[in-house]
Amino acid sequence: MLKVKLAAARKWEEVEYRRGxxxxxxxxxxxxxxxxxxxxxxxxxxADENAELKxxxxxxxxxxxxxxxxxx
Numbered sequence: 115m116l117k118v119k120l121a122a123a124r125k126w127e128e129v130e131y132r133r134g135x136x137x138x139x140x141x142x143x144x145x146x147x148x149x150x151x152x153x154x155x156x157x158x159x160x161a162d163e164n165a166e167l168k169x170x171x172x173x174x175x176x177x178x179x180x181x182x183x184x185x186x
């Protein structure tokens with residue numbers, strides 16, 4: 115099993131691990147577009163969508179924030 119948490123969420127979600135799985139496969143399973151994720155933490159270390167996962171990994175996904183300063 116993989117433990118996945120969206121940064122703002124309070125609880126971890128468990129996702130079944132599949133051999134050869136990468137972060138991009140996990141994002142696809144969870145229906146997140148890679149551009150919607152600003153930071154991926156894999157066991158406490160920054161990772162990218164091509165990082166290979168292993169059973170028992172903990173992944174925290176930090177979503178991209180929109181907004182900014184508009185013209186005055």
